[in-house]
Amino acid sequence: MSTAATADASSSGDTTEGSVRLLTLQSEDGEVFEVKETIATQSVTIKGMVDDDCATSTIPVCNVTGRTLAMVIEWWNKHEIGAVSNEKELKEWESQFDTIDDKSDRDDVYDLLMAANYLNIPTLLDCCTSAVAEAIKGKSTDEMREFFDIKSDFDEKEEDALRKENQWAFEN
Amino acid sequence: MLSTERTKTNSNMIITISTSSNHQLSSSLAETIANNDDLLTELFLCMPIKSLLIFKSVSKQWLSLITNPCFSYRRTPIPKSIVGLFVYNHLRSQQYDFINLTSSDLSDPPFQPLTFLNNSILQSCHGLMLLCSDNYCQLPINEVFNAIYGVNLAYDPSKSPHYKVIFVWSYENSEEGDFLIEIYSSKTGSWRKSISLHIMKLILDLGSLYFDVDEEKVHDLPMSDTIDVHYRRRFRYFGESRDHLHLIEIYGPCTALFYVYEMERHYSRWMVKYRVDLLAVAVAFPEMVRSHPLDIRKYGFLIHPVVREEEDEDSYFLVHIPNKPMRYNFKDKSFEKVHEFAPSNASKSLNVMIRIKPVKSEISRITNFNILMTRREMADHIESIIIKVIDDIFENLLKTWWVTRISRSGEEGNCVWRTVAWRRGQKNRRGEQRLGGKRSAPSAAVNGEERDEIDGKWESGFVNDDVGPKISLGRTQSDRIWASTGLRPK
Structure with a gap:
């Protein structure tokens, strides 16, 4: 996956751009982004805040780093209505998120997944969950535990029973 | 995809977190x-x-x-359309073949085929299967039963993850028309008596009723005007597809012409939905034509589910003629073969001659017959086959019949046969009676549909017509003779 381009809106200093209202988002590490309200409201969470008039001052996005937030804003820009002329181009652009080739990709996807979940961005969440699902679907129980850093809380007997019950899935 | 409730939580969270600047991101x-x-x-x-x-x-x-x-x-x-079916392969003992009904290869069933040892599928409902076992029985029978009329699953995952099993039976020596309904709930894990009821003979012969599982009440359900009271009802199919409930009963002398009924909303009545004409199928596949000593034309077939599609002109049912399930389209009457059952591997099979001793002396003439068994079956520790013993089919027109279950155990060549028989005769017109030892429910007798075995010289239907609605039988080329009883009480 490519690292995110600088978000278009971050260079703008005004709080309004024509008739479009700008929102100020602050990432966990203090980076500030100004984003058009029409774009940022792709996040259901932010839309809720705008609707409730809670978005008048800087919105802290505490769980998301500046790097990730820039990627999120890039996603929003691409998904703004009218930003990309055809569906195919958008799918092609999105496909960079579909594959996880190395560790940095993986971290990016995790970051985005967390951000998408936190900001509640259904399209991004869908894309990231399928990417992660694609990466882990063929893995064994032990690989999954390693992947997600999980310690088994089953005793040996319980785990054997579970494996036996689902024998078919373990066979091929 | 994400609920509004969650949105609300998140938006609250953001406000809460914004006041807490010390929030730390998890290290991993x-x-x-x-x-x-x-x-x-x-x-x-x-x-x-x-x-x-x-x-x-x-x-x-x-x-x-x-x-x-x-x-x-x-x-x-709940899928709107079924992707495939498990259909009993009568050529291979205890095996169900998977038939893919979609054009795509997407469905990859884990079991292909599905083989149960001493189990058979009675019914399925939204992915749950109701199995009937020869070896054990959890039906709530304490008293000696006279007959089992039906065991049915009630399961709607959109309402509850729990299912119920509805069991309709009658006591031994009870009056004709007396029924008892018991319900098993997976929530409580136990059976309980629901209601007992008496149904008049007129309703049994001509009408229909439905049992509301939630209310636990029985209601009247008028039949369509098209039923012909001069002919015996021949129950063929009952099932749901895309929220439509379907019923197939055959009346009249020609079994290849019949209607598919659909339940109207609010259970007000059965209405004719489709008219089926299988004569063209019989021309293409003459093996489904049955000869009959009285020269009545009979057609051998089973009906597997009626499948409603999004567009009504795509709706079809599977009609199962000997060895070949066919897809029959209701609207344009076209049909195509969707599967062909593979016979058992002949080189691996051996013939076993079985002489069945009469259970009671009143059984006068018992025929000898061969049972084709595969080596694999012989190797199984317990083999169970349901055999119908018929006392001269043409002379006696089945005034009496027996269903015999034979279990084999022990070493090869040292078979121990246990015979359990149910007799139907003049003395007991209503249902089955156990003659054998203390056995639980007869497995074949509880099926909601007549599970005629079809192969070779198959004699479906006419015995059913002559003696009563509860019996149907089939006879296979390998002289395996099978039988089952229908759901409906006479």
């Missing part, structure tokens, strides 16, 4: 994801079923998420 993102039930659920929704089965053993948290009925329902909402 992976761990954070793994601990977030919402996110994990989203991930699991994208997983193939095989991965989910494997991931059940990752941790207790994962197991609980994957086995949560709400998750199952979200992942697999």
